[in-house]
Amino acid sequence: MxxxxxxxxxxxxxxxxxxxxxxxxxxxxxxxxxxxxxxxxxxxxxxxxxxxxxxxxxxxxxxxxxxxxxLPIRMPIYIAIVALARYLILDMKGMDDWKIVAISASTLILAATVLVIRYGQLEFPYPRGGKNRRIDNYDDD
Missing domain, CATH: 1.20.5 (Single alpha-helices involved in coiled-coils or other helix-helix interfaces)
Structure with a gap:
């Protein structure tokens, strides 16, 4: 270097x-x-x-x-979910139905995103020892 x-x-x-x-x-x-x-x-x-x-x-x-x-990408997504929930709780009375549906759908999409990311981390982990080394489930060396 x-x-x-x-x-x-x-x-x-x-x-x-x-x-x-x-x-x-x-x-x-x-x-x-x-x-x-x-x-x-x-x-x-x-x-x-x-x-x-x-x-x-x-x-x-x-x-x-x-x-x-x-920075685990899930943490900002958790923050966004809580922020959307807070926004919904505070302003629900003044919102029209479509806005409530949109915020609820956004929250569900973020929650599904967390599940997909977590599934990907468990099923397709990054290889140990560098990006070019192949790791199989039975390879422990």
Whole structure:
């Protein structure tokens, strides 16, 4: 690896970690603001709990990415499902029937996507030891 590649990769890693720290700080601030809102209105609503759950999922996603360097695509899909559910719960009375159906269908499509991704991970795992090495179910060396 030449000098430019080394510094380029290092620079990108620094930017990546800085953005992860910014996302974490912003999420913690958002959690604090939501907690202050709950304290101010002296009432906890389902929408508040779902929003806190979304923030928790964002923190879990950042922690997972920081630990492994990989972002499981299922985590953002889970966040999207909860966000759609929260949107449906908050605004259902003001929505027309087609909008409710569209949001419900979107949620079902995302849930099916998670199932397909999980099935693919179990049935067609990435090969061990590099992308060109073939792994069969009976090959344990």
């Amino acid at each position: 030449n000098l430019y590649q080394k510094y380029g990769v290092t620079s990108l890693k620094v930017v990546e970690h800085a953005i992860l720290i910014l996302i974490t700080i912003a999420t913690i601030i958002a959690i604090g603001q939501e907690m202050m809102h709950i304290v101010n209105v002296k009432r906890v609503m389902l929408a508040d709990l779902l929003l806190l759950f979304i923030y928790l999922e964002v923190l879990a996603m950042v922690a997972n990415y920081a630990e492994s360097g990989k």
